[in-house]
Amino acid sequence: MKRKVTLKQIAKELDVSISTVSKALRNSKEISEDTRQKVQAFAKLYNYRPNNIALSLKNRKTKTIGIIIPEIVHHFFSKVIRGIELVANKRGYNVIVGLSNESFSKEVINMEMLANGSIDGFILSISKETLQQQDYHHFTETINQGMPIVMFDRVVNEVNCDKVIVDDLKGSKKAVNRLVEKGCETIAIITTKDYVSVGRLRTQGYIEALEENNIKLKGSLILKVDDALVSDDDLEFLEKDIVTLIESNKNIDGIFAVNELYAITAMKVARKLGLRIPDDIQVIGFTDGVLSKHATPSLTTVSQHAQEMGEKSAELLINNLEIEEDEDHYQTVVIETELIERNSTK
Numbered sequence: 001m002k003r004k005v006t007l008k009q010i011a012k013e014l015d016v017s018i019s020t021v022s023k024a025l026r027n028s029k030e031i032s033e034d035t036r037q038k039v040q041a042f043a044k045l046y047n048y049r050p051n052n053i054a055l056s057l058k059n060r061k062t063k064t065i066g067i068i069i070p071e072i073v074h075h076f077f078s079k080v081i082r083g084i085e086l087v088a089n090k091r092g093y094n095v096i097v098g099l100s101n102e103s104f105s106k107e108v109i110n111m112e113m114l115a116n117g118s119i120d121g122f123i124l125s126i127s128k129e130t131l132q133q134q135d136y137h138h139f140t141e142t143i144n145q146g147m148p149i150v151m152f153d154r155v156v157n158e159v160n161c162d163k164v165i166v167d168d169l170k171g172s173k174k175a176v177n178r179l180v181e182k183g184c185e186t187i188a189i190i191t192t193k194d195y196v197s198v199g200r201l202r203t204q205g206y207i208e209a210l211e212e213n214n215i216k217l218k219g220s221l222i223l224k225v226d227d228a229l230v231s232d233d234d235l236e237f238l239e240k241d242i243v244t245l246i247e248s249n250k251n252i253d254g255i256f257a258v259n260e261l262y263a264i265t266a267m268k269v270a271r272k273l274g275l276r277i278p279d280d281i282q283v284i285g286f287t288d289g290v291l292s293k294h295a296t297p298s299l300t301t302v303s304q305h306a307q308e309m310g311e312k313s314a315e316l317l318i319n320n321l322e323i324e325e326d327e328d329h330y331q332t333v334v335i336e337t338e339l340i341e342r343n344s345t346k
C-alpha cells in the first residue's frame with residue numbers, strides 16, 4: 001500500500017515551504033504559475049488528500065491558539081494556561097482550551113475539532129493513555145500538514161516539535177539531597193507508573209541521589225501508585241497503599257512524592273499513624289500549588305514555575321506562526337526548578 005504523502009513531504013521534494021505548497025494547491029495568485037503546476041502535478045501523482053486534522057493552515061489565520069490539557073482542576077495546568085494567555089493576549093491571540101481527561105480518544109477528537117478551521121496551532125501536554133499506548137500519529141499528522149505544536153511538561157522524543165519542560169531528574173535529586181542534608185537516612189518515594197515520563201524521570205533522580213549519597217536503594221521504599229488513584233473518590237485506596245508503605249518500613253524518616261497530591265496524602269497518613277512532621281518524618285513534594293501553601297504543616301516543594309512554562313510555550317508557538325522558515329528548527333526549553341522550603345522539613 002502506497003504511503004500517504006503529506007504537505008511537508010511535497011514541500012521537501014520540491015524545495016519550497018509548506019505554506020507555498022498549501023497556497024499552490026488552492027490556486028493562490030501569490031504563487032507563480034510554474035510553481036502551482038509543479039505542486040499540483042506532484043500532488044496528483046501521489047494522490048494527495050488534505051488531512052481533516054489540519055484544515056486551518058498558516059495562510060488561514062484565526063489568531064487563536066488551541067490548548068489541550070489532561071485535566072482542568074490541577075493547579076499546575078491552570079497556572080500554565082494563565083502564562084499562555086498573558087503572552088497570547090499581548091500578541092493579539094485568543095486561546096481555546098480542550099480537555100483530554102487523560103484519554104487518547106478524547107485527545108484526538110479535541111485536536112480534530114479545534115484544527116478544523118478554529119485555530120492556528122496547538123500547545124499541549126500529552127494524556128496518560130496516549131503515553132501508555134505510545135500512539136502519536138495525531139501529533140505527527142498535524143505537524144506534517146503545516147500546523148505547529150508546542151508540547152509542555154509531558155513530552156515525547158518521537159515527535160519533532162518545540163518542547164518546554166522542567167529538569168525533572170535534577171529537580172528530584174535536589175529534593176532528595178535536601179532530605180539527606182536534613183538528616184534523613186531511610187527515604188521513600190511515592191511515584192507513578194514508568195510510562196509517564198515525568199514520573200519516570202523523577203524516580204530516576206531519586207535513585208541517583210541515593211547512590212550519590214551512598215544510601216542503599218531498597219525496592220520496598222518505592223511505591224508506584226495506580227493511575228486510577230487520583231480522584232477524590234479513590235483517595236482511600238491511595239491512603240491504604242501509603243499506610244502499607246510506612247508500616248512495612250518502620251525506619252522511614254523521609255518521603256519524596258512526585259506530585260502535590262501524593263505528598264499531602266502522605267502527610268495525612270503519617271499523622272494518622274501518630275508520626276510528627278517534620279520531627280519523625282520529613283516530606284517533600286513536586287509541584288508548588290495552593291495545597292502546599294495551606295497544608296498542615298505547610299509542604300516543602302519543588303516548584304516547576306508553571307506560569308513561566310506557559311509563557312515560554314506561547315512565545316515559541318507564536319514565533320513559529322509569525323516567522324515562516326523553510327527548514328525545521330525545533331528547540332527544547334528547560335525551565336529551572338526551585339526548592340521552596342516550608343514546615344514539612346526541618
